[in-house]
Amino acid sequence: MGWAIAIHGGAGDIPLSLPPDRRLPREDALRHCLNIGVNALKSQQHALDVVELVVRELENHPNFNAGRGSVLTNSGTVEMEACIMDGNTKRCGAVSGLTTVVNPISLARLVMEKTPHIYLAFDGAEAFAREQGVDTVDSSHFITPENTERLKQAKEANRVQIDYTQPIQKEVKIETHAADCDSQIGTVGCVAVDNHGNLATATSTGGLVNKMVGRIGDTPVIGAGTYANHLCAVSATGKGEAIIRCTVARDVAALMEFKGLSLEEAAASVVESALIGTVGLVAVSPSGEVTMLFNTTGMFRACATEDGYSEIGIWSSRQN
Amino acid sequence: MGGWAIAVHGGAGVDPNLPTERQEEAKRLLTHCLNLGISAVRSNLSAIDVVELVVRELETDPLFNSGRGSALTEKGTVEMEASIMDGPKRRCGAVSGITTVKNPISLARLVMEKSPHSYLAFAGAEEFARNQGVELVDNDYFITEDNVGMLKLAKEANSILFDYRIPIVGLETCSAGAAATESPLQMNGLPISVYTPETVGCVVVDKEGRCAAATSTGGLMNKMTGRIGDSPLIGAGTYACDLCGVSCTGEGEAIIRGTLAREVGAVMEYKGLGLQEAVDYVVKVRLDEGKAGLIAVSNNGEVACGFNTNGMFRGIASENGFMEVAIWE
Numbered sequence: 040m041g042w043a044i045a046i047h048g049g050a051g052d053i054p055l056s057l058p059p060d061r062r063l064p065r066e067d068a069l070r071h072c073l074n075i076g077v078n079a080l081k082s083q084q085h086a087l088d089v090v091e092l093v094v095r096e097l098e099n100h101p102n103f104n105a106g107r108g109s110v111l112t113n114s115g116t117v118e119m120e121a122c123i124m125d126g127n128t129k130r131c132g133a134v135s136g137l138t139t140v141v142n143p144i145s146l147a148r149l150v151m152e153k154t155p156h157i158y159l160a161f162d163g164a165e166a167f168a169r170e171q172g173v174d175t176v177d178s179s180h181f182i183t184p185e186n187t188e189r190l191k192q193a194k195e196a197n198r199v200q201i202d203y204t205q206p207i208q209k210e211v212k213i214e215t216h217a218a219d220c221d222s223q224i225g226t227v228g229c230v231a232v233d234n235h236g237n238l239a240t241a242t243s244t245g246g247l248v249n250k251m252v253g254r255i256g257d258t259p260v261i262g263a264g265t266y267a268n269h270l271c272a273v274s275a276t277g278k279g280e281a282i283i284r285c286t287v288a289r290d291v292a293a294l295m296e297f298k299g300l301s302l303e304e305a306a307a308s309v310v311e312s313a314l315i316g317t318v319g320l321v322a323v324s325p326s327g328e329v330t331m332l333f334n335t336t337g338m339f340r341a342c343a344t345e346d347g348y349s350e351i352g353i354w355s356s357r358q359n
Numbered sequence: 360m361g362g363w364a365i366a367v368h369g370g371a372g373v374d375p376n377l378p379t380e381r382q383e384e385a386k387r388l389l390t391h392c393l394n395l396g397i398s399a400v401r402s403n404l405s406a407i408d409v410v411e412l413v414v415r416e417l418e419t420d421p422l423f424n425s426g427r428g429s430a431l432t433e434k435g436t437v438e439m440e441a442s443i444m445d446g447p448k449r450r451c452g453a454v455s456g457i458t459t460v461k462n463p464i465s466l467a468r469l470v471m472e473k474s475p476h477s478y479l480a481f482a483g484a485e486e487f488a489r490n491q492g493v494e495l496v497d498n499d500y501f502i503t504e505d506n507v508g509m510l511k512l513a514k515e516a517n518s519i520l521f522d523y524r525i526p527i528v529g530l531e532t533c534s535a536g537a538a539a540t541e542s543p544l545q546m547n548g549l550p551i552s553v554y555t556p557e558t559v560g561c562v563v564v565d566k567e568g569r570c571a572a573a574t575s576t577g578g579l580m581n582k583m584t585g586r587i588g589d590s591p592l593i594g595a596g597t598y599a600c601d602l603c604g605v606s607c608t609g610e611g612e613a614i615i616r617g618t619l620a621r622e623v624g625a626v627m628e629y630k631g632l633g634l635q636e637a638v639d640y641v642v643k644v645r646l647d648e649g650k651a652g653l654i655a656v657s658n659n660g661e662v663a664c665g666f667n668t669n670g671m672f673r674g675i676a677s678e679n680g681f682m683e684v685a686i687w688e
Contacts, residue, residue, distance in 0.1 A: 129616040129617075130616070131615070131616060135480065135587075136480065136481060154583065156582070156583060156586045156587075156588075157612050157615050157616075158586065158588075158592075158615070159583060159586055159587070160455065160456065160480055160481065160585045160587055161456060161480065161481040162481070162584065162585055163583055163585015163586060166584070166585070167583065167585070250476065251474060251475075251476060251483055252482065253479045253480050253481055253482055253485075254476045254478065254479055254483060255455070255476075255478040255480055256476075256478070260593065260594070260595075261592065261594075261595065261615050261618065262594040262595065262618035262621055263593065266618070279476075279477070280476060283451065283478070284449040284450070284451055284477070284593065285449070286593070286594040286598075286621045289618045289621055289625070290621075290625070293621075293625040293629055294629060297625060297626060297629035298629045
């Protein structure tokens, strides 16, 4: 028993050759956010407050694909989405299509607590944000040079794929790989169980690089990217379309409930049965167990438990 | 075992005082759509084609809350949403915030088949619709007099009102309004009167044992603009896999929290329950205080429905000759 917390900064095709100037700031950020969460849990804060707090911090960090630092749509704009869920009550809140709200996860929480609804999106969500008086800024605040470059590369890769014929496929493949490598970073999330066994999860993202305007991913779809009940709290990351079809977050809990699998077994089963390279997740159970699994090259992650264990990683344990 | 089966629904939770004439109208439409689906599946159309064409028919008819005849937002506009899922390979498509597309379910299918994504919403979805050349109309097209009246009542009662198709009378004599003031039910912890949204849906298992599901709605009367309910959320309002196809209707928020549609598939897959057992389990156990209903088919040619509401508009048929259109228990 005891508290536990796990956070992620996105699963994807993170190359082993990621240069230190890209790796270290992210590891530092994970450490920083983990500590914030750990301190909050130590001060007896409720799991729901902890996950919101930590995800706000991750959103503010420009190196992760959420809030500031969100990847761009095919129009060069930012459209953010987020979702929060309380394990005890299964109350939840979700938002999509945000363009000016500094902390999407907090707006998701307000939807849960201040409206009769679960999910608000686009203009309606932005209007609600103004009514609630949350922090809003010009949407240029969220756009970073890194992401502008990622979008450029993604567009170039698409163009190349259309323009070139079969023999040049190999070259094209390598180019797209380089273009994609750093850009598969999708989503941030936090799951926590507090001293009283309360579970909660929160996920936030800018979505997919070069996504169509209006595209919604798995993050705000309860049961896909985000889910919590009395058995576990889960936050997923990866390719939204795959996570939706596999109802990833819900299935972890369903396997525990209906097949009696442990947290680790359930998470492993779900991750393994998804198409390779598409899914990663973090999860906790009421007894303080933590699992962080992925079938992608890597997943930015960190966790800590009350008995003193803590871990920060990107690739599989052997490679870190 | 085996063979085709089909179910359609026009919403869970019905006003016990619904005039007979309205009940007959509803049953006629359900029968018509059921027959359409039966002919289609008999002519070897695949499940995914059948659910789409049946839901298009339901959207086009102004009777239920989808397409034309959709419930209105707090601003008096229509914002529709829909989702479709194909059991084999679990391909899916969904749309929300649709304001000019005549048949949202078909746009959802196009998202599934012609876009790299699974879910498009609002301006982006409308843009995609234009690029795909689907039939577009003014938002006014979807608005009916009945619903304009309903919205007014809902605002007066200051509650979220589900769609009842009851005649528009004074608030005191309107059973919806009376119920609202007499015994306000709780939704998300707030005192809001609760009725059914008359979302529409169709599930089919074809002769090859392939399952599919489709759901479409205008959402809650007097909803906040931008509010998304369960209908476009895969796993909540709609789900299909190798084993089954499910479409739900009722309190959107309860269906989302309970991931209702996925739940039917999950208990079949992980607990080995049969279709009816799974449906009963989910309705009894998963809904806690929420009110909802669902229809489902299995790859074995079975069809089932379940609801904990006061009635559900539905039609069911299977290859062995069984056919039923009903409203009450």
